[in-house]
Amino acid sequence: MRLLGAAQEGGSTISECFLAASRIDPKDGGDSWYREWIRIANLSNERANAVFERGHVLTAQSNWLRAINYYQASTFEFDAADNEHQSVLRTMRACARRYIAHLTPAGEVVEIPWLEDYALEGYFLPAPAASDRTPVIICMGEPGHRKEEYLFKAARYARDRGMSLLAVDLLGSGTGTKFDKVVGRPDLETAVGHVMDYLTTRDDIDQHRIAILGDGSGSSFVARGVAFDNRFAAVVCDGGIWDMQERAFLMERLSPSCAGSEATNGGLPGRRFRCPVLITMGEHGWLEPDHVTDLFERLGIDHPDISLKIFKSSETAAAQGHRDNPTLANEFIFDWLADRLESVSG
Structure with missing residues (x-):
């Protein structure tokens, strides 16, 4: 569903998805899954490189974007330390770097200090034709979510609204083997402040109009960081x-008598959001x-400037992560962000 939903965002084609799926043998375990998605990914990558040599940059970019998504799909069954997994991720990142290098204006691969021996890596995509400091949207996914997905999932929504975009993940600049040690940390939210610290060093963004999308x-680590x-x-x-x-689940397991309001009150104890939240x-x-509505109402007691949008099945975007129709969700999200950032004066 995620792969098919990405088709309308440029992250796949429906025909290629069905072709790969038709060749996958469910009895073959992960080998068949890997083999067919890597085949489609390699074809897209090779096609991109070939047409790029002939000067067709736009077609090359489209194929690099799809290759990124197919490479990511191929690693679904792999452990992070697996050699094949690491090789695929290196190729995927090479596609991403070639893609952003040929944007107009060109994107940048940036390194953001975080832990002592573990830096974050991001893709900074400047707003097009910007003559002044621009608003910027940070895109950060849940732990394990790869920033490359935002190149087709979110970038155009920011670009079309005159906003820069910084796509960043918690996986660091390597292939993810160190991530297993990092993901269990109780202070993942500190990464959010370090990303903000980095942005404040740039002279091409408006420091008063920085928003973040936690995907x-x-x-919740993004919510805590904000x-x-x-x-x-x-x-x-x-x-x-x-x-x-x-918290409610754990409280109910440990002490059923404590379940309910005491377990769910105050998602962020002692802290209030100082900005609008969607x-x-x-x-x-x-x-x-x-x-969700019940939890939202509890949040609203301490955080009054907070909004909830539940996408119904009658309009789609109703699956987990809106993966059945990410377009509909992104249109709503980026319109909301544009309205909020426009209302902020420096």
Whole structure:
């Protein structure tokens, strides 16, 4: 579903997805899955390189974008330390670097200090034809989410609205083997402040109009990071709802008598969002809509400038992560971000 949903964003073609799927043998375990997606990915990459040599940059970029997504799909069954996994990720990142290098204006691969021996890596895509400092959207996914996906999933929505975009993940600048040690840290939210610190060193962005999009159900670490940092102008994330859900679950398991309001009150104890917050969910996501609404109302007690959008099945974008129709969700999200950033005066 994710791969098919990416087709309308330029991250795949429906025919290629069906072709790869038709060749996958469910009895063959992960070998068949890997073999067919890597075949499609390699074809796209080779096609991109060939047409680029003939001067057709736009076609090359389209094929690099699709190759990125197919390479990522091929590694689904792999452990991060697997040699094949690391080789595929190196190729995927090479596609991403070639893609952003030939944008107009060109994108940059940036390194952002975080932990002592573990830097974050990001792709900074400047707004087109910008003559002044521009607003910027940070895109960060849940732990394990790869920033390359934002090149087709989010970049055009920022670009079309005159905003720069910084796509960053928690996987560092390597192939992900160190990530297994990092992901269990209780302070993942500190990465958010370091990303903001980096942006404030740039002279091409408006420091008063920085927003962040925390993608996925595990984006509570983004919510925590924003709650500890008053420099953000707007945030789209789960608002801490997933943290609240996990806390309620653990409290019920440990002491059923403590379940309920005590377990879910205050997703971010002692902290309030200092900027507008948007939470988007799908009707058929992992949490029931009524439960999400209840958690949202509890959040609203301490965080009044917070909005909730639940996409219904009648309009699509109702699956977990809006993967059945990411276009609809992104249009809503980036319009909301544009409105909030436009209202901010430097």
